[in-house]
Amino acid sequence: MIPRGRFPWRSLIILLACLLWLPSASALDWSFLLQQGRMGIALPDIETTDWRVTGIRAEVVNSVEADNQAVIVRFKPGSRLTAATLAQNAGDSSVFLNNVQLDLTDVTVTINLGGVEALVDRTAVAGQVTIEIENLQHPSLKPQGWRFDGRVSGAVSDLSLEGQLRSDSGLLAEVVLRNRTGEFMAGRVAMAMAAEQAGTAIADTLAQWPPLLTLNHGQLEAAASFRQEPDAPLALDARLNLAGVNGVFDRTAFSDMSGRLLFSLEDETLAARLRDITIAQINSGIGIGPVRLLADYRAPAAEPLTGQLEIQQATAEFLNGRLRVAPQSFDLANHPVNVPLDVYELSLERLLEVYPAEGFEGTGRLNGRIPLIISGTSVEVEQGTMAAIVPGGRLRLPGERLQAMLGGSQAVDLVVQALQNFHYSVLDSTIDYDKNGKLMLGLRLEGQSPGVRGGQPVVLNINLEEDIPALLTSLQLSGRVNEAVTERVRERLQQSGQEAKP
Structure with a gap:
C-alpha cells in the first residue's frame, strides 16, 4: 500500500x-x-x-x-x-x-x-x-455563462449525462444526454417556468427573440428531444404548452393564451402543429376574441418560411359577431398570400360604440367577406364587401361630425340631414385597404328619414376614408388596451416629435 x-x-x-x-x-x-x-x-x-x-x-x-x-x-x-x-x-x-x-x-x-471488449466498453464512469x-x-444565442449540475454514468462508449442546466439569465432546464460512440447522440431538454420569468430569461438567451414581445402572466412548459446519427440529418421533436399566458407584442396585447404547439424536424423537413390554441382576447385598440386556432405547417428546414400552411380552424368573436377563415391550404412560398376572411353578424351598434367619435349610434348586423392580401409585413384588402342583414336597422350620426368628415355642398347637406335619423333597409359597403394604412369605404344606403322629403325613399352613396394606424393610435392612447401599450405609443410619438393625444 x-x-x-x-x-x-x-x-x-x-x-x-x-x-x-x-x-x-x-x-x-x-x-x-x-x-x-x-x-x-x-x-x-x-x-x-x-x-x-x-x-x-x-x-x-x-x-x-x-x-x-x-x-x-x-x-x-x-x-x-x-x-x-x-x-x-x-x-x-x-x-x-x-x-x-x-x-x-x-x-x-x-x-x-477481465473483459475482452474494447477499452472504451470496459471503462465505466459514474458520479456527480x-x-x-x-x-x-x-449565432442563435446571446453570449453568457452556463452551468450544468448532474450525474454522469455508463461506459465511455455509451455515456449518459442527466441534470440541470442554468444560464446566467435565469433560464432553467432539465437535461438528459446519451452518447453511443460511432452510433448516435440523443437527448431531451425540458423546462417549466412562470411565463413572466421565462419570457425574461428567454429574451436574454435567444438572439432572435422579438424585442417587443413581453410575457407577464401564465405558465410555460417546453420539451425537446433530438437524435443525431453519423451521416444522417438531425431528428427533433419539441412541444410548447401554454396555460393562461398574457403579454404584449409591439402595440398589441393578448390575454389568456392556452394550447399546444408541436414541432418536429425529420429528413430535413420542418413540421409545426397548433393544437387547441385559444386566446381570450387580442387587442390593438379594438378587442378580438376569443380566438381559436387549429393548423398544420410543413416546410423545408433550409427555407422554413416557404412551406404549406393548412388551416383546420381559425375563428374569432368580433364586435358581437364572428370572424372565420374557412379550412384551406396556403402556399407561403408564393407571395402575396390571399386569405379570405368571412364576417358574420357583426354588430353595427357595437362598431359605432368603439369608434372614437361621440354621438354615432346605429342598429343592425352585417355579413361580408374581406380578402386579405399578405405580402411580407404588409396587409392589403381589395374589393372587400359588407352588407346589412334583412330587415336592416337605423343610423343616427351627429350633423357636425358628418359635416366635418364630408365637407360642404347641397348634396352633402342632404346626406347630413338624412343620417341624423336614417332607417335603412339596404346597407352595402365596398372595402379597400392599402399598405400605407388607408381604409376606403364606399357606402350605399337605401331607406328613409322621417324628416327628409316627407319620409320618401332615399338612396345615399357615400365615400369615406380612414387612417387606420392613426385611429388605432388614438384608441391605444385612450387606455382601451393596457398601460404597457399606451406607454409604448407615447414613447414612439415622443421619439418622432409628435404630440401624444388620445
Whole structure:
C-alpha cells in the first residue's frame, strides 16, 4: 500500500498502461492501493476536423485501487479539468466556449481488466459532475455563462449525462444526454417556468427573440428531444404548452393564451402543429376574441418560411359577431398570400360604440367577406364587401361630425340631414385597404328619414376614408388596451416629435 502524500505519477501511468494492454494482466494475482494522490498537469492542445481545444489543464486529487480484476479511480474534492477555449468550426453555426471547467469531485472511473471488449466498453464512469462555462457564443444565442449540475454514468462508449442546466439569465432546464460512440447522440431538454420569468430569461438567451414581445402572466412548459446519427440529418421533436399566458407584442396585447404547439424536424423537413390554441382576447385598440386556432405547417428546414400552411380552424368573436377563415391550404412560398376572411353578424351598434367619435349610434348586423392580401409585413384588402342583414336597422350620426368628415355642398347637406335619423333597409359597403394604412369605404344606403322629403325613399352613396394606424393610435392612447401599450405609443410619438393625444 502506498502511503498518503505525493506519488510518482509517471510510474503509475506506465504501470496502468501495462495492466490495460498486457493480455495476461488479469491472470496475475496482484493488488495495488493509493489512498490519496495529487497531480497537476498541463496537457497539449487537441485539434480535430471540427473542434479545437486549447489551454487544457488537469488538477487531480484521487485514490486508486487495483487488482487483477479491475482498476478503480475515485476522484476527490479539488479534482478539476479545465480548458481555456473550446471552438467548433461549423460555418454559420460555429460554437465558442471560453474558460470551461469540469469539476470531477465524487466521480469514479472503473476499468474492467477481465473483459475482452474494447477499452472504451470496459471503462465505466459514474458520479456527480459540475460543468461551468464562463462564456458561450453561438449565432442563435446571446453570449453568457452556463452551468450544468448532474450525474454522469455508463461506459465511455455509451455515456449518459442527466441534470440541470442554468444560464446566467435565469433560464432553467432539465437535461438528459446519451452518447453511443460511432452510433448516435440523443437527448431531451425540458423546462417549466412562470411565463413572466421565462419570457425574461428567454429574451436574454435567444438572439432572435422579438424585442417587443413581453410575457407577464401564465405558465410555460417546453420539451425537446433530438437524435443525431453519423451521416444522417438531425431528428427533433419539441412541444410548447401554454396555460393562461398574457403579454404584449409591439402595440398589441393578448390575454389568456392556452394550447399546444408541436414541432418536429425529420429528413430535413420542418413540421409545426397548433393544437387547441385559444386566446381570450387580442387587442390593438379594438378587442378580438376569443380566438381559436387549429393548423398544420410543413416546410423545408433550409427555407422554413416557404412551406404549406393548412388551416383546420381559425375563428374569432368580433364586435358581437364572428370572424372565420374557412379550412384551406396556403402556399407561403408564393407571395402575396390571399386569405379570405368571412364576417358574420357583426354588430353595427357595437362598431359605432368603439369608434372614437361621440354621438354615432346605429342598429343592425352585417355579413361580408374581406380578402386579405399578405405580402411580407404588409396587409392589403381589395374589393372587400359588407352588407346589412334583412330587415336592416337605423343610423343616427351627429350633423357636425358628418359635416366635418364630408365637407360642404347641397348634396352633402342632404346626406347630413338624412343620417341624423336614417332607417335603412339596404346597407352595402365596398372595402379597400392599402399598405400605407388607408381604409376606403364606399357606402350605399337605401331607406328613409322621417324628416327628409316627407319620409320618401332615399338612396345615399357615400365615400369615406380612414387612417387606420392613426385611429388605432388614438384608441391605444385612450387606455382601451393596457398601460404597457399606451406607454409604448407615447414613447414612439415622443421619439418622432409628435404630440401624444388620445
